[in-house]
Amino acid sequence: MMEKSELERILAAIVAAEKEAAELVLHAHGILAECKSGHRDVVTEYDRRVQELLIRRLSEACPGARFFCEENDRHDDLQAEHLFIIDPIDGTMNFVRRMNHSCISVAYQSRGELLAAAVCNPYVDELFTALKGGGAFLNGRPIQVDPAPLSETIVCCGTAPYNEALTGRTFALMERAYRASLDIRRQGSAELDLCSVAAGRAGAYCELSISLWDYAAGYLIVTEAGGLCTREDGSPLPFDGSKTSVLASGPQAWADFREQVSL
Numbered sequence: 330m331m332e333k334s335e336l337e338r339i340l341a342a343i344v345a346a347e348k349e350a351a352e353l354v355l356h357a358h359g360i361l362a363e364c365k366s367g368h369r370d371v372v373t374e375y376d377r378r379v380q381e382l383l384i385r386r387l388s389e390a391c392p393g394a395r396f397f398c399e400e401n402d403r404h405d406d407l408q409a410e411h412l413f414i415i416d417p418i419d420g421t422m423n424f425v426r427r428m429n430h431s432c433i434s435v436a437y438q439s440r441g442e443l444l445a446a447a448v449c450n451p452y453v454d455e456l457f458t459a460l461k462g463g464g465a466f467l468n469g470r471p472i473q474v475d476p477a478p479l480s481e482t483i484v485c486c487g488t489a490p491y492n493e494a495l496t497g498r499t500f501a502l503m504e505r506a507y508r509a510s511l512d513i514r515r516q517g518s519a520e521l522d523l524c525s526v527a528a529g530r531a532g533a534y535c536e537l538s539i540s541l542w543d544y545a546a547g548y549l550i551v552t553e554a555g556g557l558c559t560r561e562d563g564s565p566l567p568f569d570g571s572k573t574s575v576l577a578s579g580p581q582a583w584a585d586f587r588e589q590v591s592l
């Protein structure tokens with residue numbers, strides 16, 4: 330068992346590193362996108378620079394730590410004693426297109442147990458944090474999921490843009506989510522969608538294929554805010570690095586989604 334003060338120190342180091350990285354994102358210029366797996370899957374020098382900065386700062390705070398990151402294929406052992414799961418810029422397409430809705434996301438886990446998370450949206454100066462068993466916070470204030478039924482909320486949807494085999498099913502789900510709720514949103518950052526659920530702004534978030542770095546931090550923030558975060562079929566999320574669907578929401582909206590929206 331890790332001491333609470335040690336966990337708080339690690340969270341403070343994550344937050345300090347993210348704030349430093351936020352300056353890079355906010356003052357980015359001449360952003361050039363390179364394609365990765367396809368034309369929708371892009372990376373920029375800023376994704377790489379933010380990731381390098383986070384790894385440097387977190388290694389200083391936690392010598393010997395391991396990393397599981399989106400860029401540069403750094404996928405260390407998920408069972409390591411100190412492991413940081415990093416998405417340097419979640420919402421890279423928004424970043425490239427200057428949509429001003431992206432975030433820096435870091436989760437910390439020890440021997441496979443998620444213990445701390447922070448998601449920083451530099452454009453609106455919002456910082457979502459959570460410690461396991463300690464609740465979830467937005468800029469230091471406690472947050473809670475919306476207890477309302479799905480029909481009284483809006484639903485965030487992701488399009489699983491890197492897997493076109495899922496496009497038909499995704500848009501069928503989106504239509505069903507729209508009919509079962511007040512409206513839908515496609516905002517372009519999975520982590521910020523999860524934080525929107527945690528803060529009670531959205532009733533649910535669903536996407537059919539995302540990666541561990543897209544949901545590790547948001548998972549802890551949503552569950553610490555009293556929500557559920559599972560696969561779209563209701564089964565537990567994998568934490569072995571495989572891609573997965575995700576459904577996150579308050580308890581009532583989760584049940585409504587499974588009954589009224591899931592195909």
Ligand code: IPD
Nearest residue numbers: 418419420421487488517518519
């Ligand atoms: C993507 C964003 C997007 C979601 C994709 C993710 P990236 O992350 O979170 O909203 O639809 O599934 O991969 O590539 O911008 O870090």
Ligand code: CA
Nearest residue numbers: 416419420543
């Ligand atoms: Ca991402």
